Amino acid sequence: MHHVDFEKLRMSGAGKAIAVLTSGGDAQGMNAAVRAVTRMGIYVGAKVYLIYEGYQGLVDGGDHIKVANWQSVTNIIQLGGTIIGSARCEAFTHRSGRLSAAFHLVQRGITNLCVCGGDGSLSGAHTLCSEWSGLLDELVQQGTHAVN
Template sequence: MNAARRIGIYYGCEMNFIHEGYRGMIDGGDRIKAVICVDVSVIIHKDGKLIGSARCKEFRQIEGRLIAAYNIVMKGINSLIVILGDGSLARINIVRKEWPSLIEESFQLISKEVKYKCSDFFMVRIFSDFSE
């Protein structure tokens, strides 16, 4: 997680934590928070459990993914770094494949500028050992 933040700083990206993973994507609001340098320096010695993860039955359904897509785009997020295992990667790969239709279906009322900005979806996988 710290490596991802440092890479983001290097490339001038704004980074966000999505607390509770896919559950946080669907809930939106304050579950998606911008990360500042202080946030990372405080947790460098801790593992990813600090931001949490949660199983999310709703994310397995198209309706849940539509809500998640809407929430992350409205926060200005156009790329994700997924930290966890194969199950998380498999689910986000479904979103990557569905992305154009998710945008079209959930953003019919959003401006063309927002649609263009978020028309591509990229995914990076980071392997992480959460053992203590």
């Protein structure tokens, strides 16, 4: 049996920001997953964001990305579907959409993204992860050109 040092775990996320999104079709357990990620993130001292309407919300940014607190996820386990919504996202299938998504993550200092969904959702997460360095380089170049 593993011994968990809860005191060590308690502030291990300090200074970090994480986000959670749900993608694809609604499924049982999505709200439970959102609640678990949110509350554990808060417990370890991280700033937690909820991304509304899945990858579409990540591409659009703005009010689709909101800071969560303990109460944000109270009484949601018994609800069907997903409280933060899910949407098909054509834009995320294109690099320009993923670049926008990367910008919105960087803008808020989000270092970790939890994606709850099926095969398509996780394929999207894998693509974003594999392109991450290139997307950041491109954002830096755009920023440099914007200043000049």
